[in-house]
Amino acid sequence: MTDSAPEAVNPVVPRPQTPHRDLLQLEVLPDEAQLRADIERLRKERNAVIIAHNYQRPEVQEIADFVGDSLGLSRQAAKTDADVIVFAGVHFMAETAAILNPEKTVLLPDLRAGCSLADTVTAQGIRDWKAQNPGGLVVTYVNTTADVKAESDYCVTSGNAVQVVQSLPEGVPVLFAPDRFLAAHVIRETGRAMDVWDGACHVHEAIRPEDVQGQQAAYPDAELLIHPECGCSSRILGAIPELQLYSTEGMIHRAKASPAQAFIVVTETGMVTRLEHDVPDKTFIPVSRTACCEYMKMITLENIRDALVNLEPRVTVPADIRALALKPIERMLAIG
Template identity: 50%
Template sequence: MNVENHSALARRIGELKREKNAVILAHYYTAPEVQAVADFLGDSLALSVEAQSVEADVILFAGVHFMAETAKVLCPDKKVLIPCPEAGCSLADSCDAGAFAAFRAQHPDHTVVSYVNTTVEVKALTDICCTSSNALKVVESIPADRPVIFAPDRNLGSYIRKLTGRENMLLWDGACHVHEEFSLEKLLALKREHPAAKVVAHPECRAYIVAVADYVGSTAGILSYCGQSDAQEFIVVTEAGILAEMRRRHPEKRFIPAPPDDETCGCNNCRYMKMVTLENIAAALETLSPEIVLDERIRRLAERSIRNMINIK
């Protein structure tokens, strides 16, 4: 789509937001033109918190399905729209609620910590949620002698287990298709080409990627680090959608996306996030659908685990 069409759709979306009393929450991994029409842009934790304070009648979540579910959990009286219901999440899909319930039943003495990248049904089986921004703080809030189940991301869980030294953490065997695919060999080659560049990586990456990073953190943490660092070049080892916000905030700096092992697959882009477009955002606002609808019992159980996370300071 050309710039002219983008502009026309963006204007129409602005009109529809005013007409429907709607706001758009968008994740950093969505396409740049989608980020540009958002009222609030952030990572999973920031958007979860923001959803609670939204005063509009309608929340459109420009992101993947579990994010819109989270907004509905926290705002049951609001209409929550998901412009592309097919936009799932490989990490959330790696943790089936039925299988997870059976796993939890085998370890009844464990406190269950689940990443927000899970379905509402898994959140309902969880004691406390976390994001990559606060996973360390969440795990440290649990008494050290209490065993923990951490789901679903084995890489984030392994990273937190190493930071805390907690050997009593059981990890669910799930992963994100984007963060699993980064190539160590190609990353090291980029470091040789750009010796002054700082490597910033998301903790969903494999341990051998995390080990060579100068900074490891959430999308919000990475953005903050790049702004505060004196470095002028950064090799970015996370979903490439974050580059738009990096370049907007710091046009004087250079941000280099780390390549996946197979560069023909476009694996440093989340295919699900990129399913959200200006066209389906406009269509959702026109029709006020598709709408997130949750079972109330499941919603209440999921809300408890999310609020347990939000209440940790």
């Protein structure tokens, strides 16, 4: 038996494909000038105000009526006469605006814009602490959900946490929640013993002392502006005990007053945009390009425009939760 020669194999050539355009989820890139024009028109038609946090995208900060920290934006929300509040921030901030303005329409352009810090504490956790500490006081960072605020005695921001804690009666147990790094700053400044919730912002926690030291080596004449939420703050203070920590608004005041011409900004990168706008004659260097909150950056010109068109997504707070949560916010605003 002899082997036969192998048969020739003809390559299989696929037929030309006709694109199925209906399967392609393509969107035309938005025209920024048109988006801005649409937002300006809709802002007037809706009698809307746009308030933006310091960590928002540069183009969002630029079109906002007000840009500020949590305390400043809470104050703006409390006194606005607009019918619609568009909150360029994250969910707990829009909730705070809704608590202060139950009769107004509060919009959060992207409901996915949450907060890793707010997610570390629950209302049940606060209730459990209060059950173990009758008569104790709960001080919560404003970076918390409405139901957590409803279980609290006082709210604070990084700008007034020291002042609020200093106002509390001595000898009373205090729970400070949820940011352990801000709590450490308050304890250093006040000497007050407190129970501290073990929470942190994922962006601030990830900023390392090595990041700060690397920028100091690259910019030896630059002054440090460090936010008290930063996980690196204790070690940096160990090396520079006279260093002051600053809220985001405090950073602006310090940059204006300081003789330094350059600053290393140790917080979320969006703060560089605000500083460059308010102090244009000085130089601001982000501590790390990766210190970026993906939740804050979910707000865009496009979804702000869409929110004004549709008056959605709307953020509301149930009346019973609102009534309880309003008290610690009002106490915070009354103290400063």
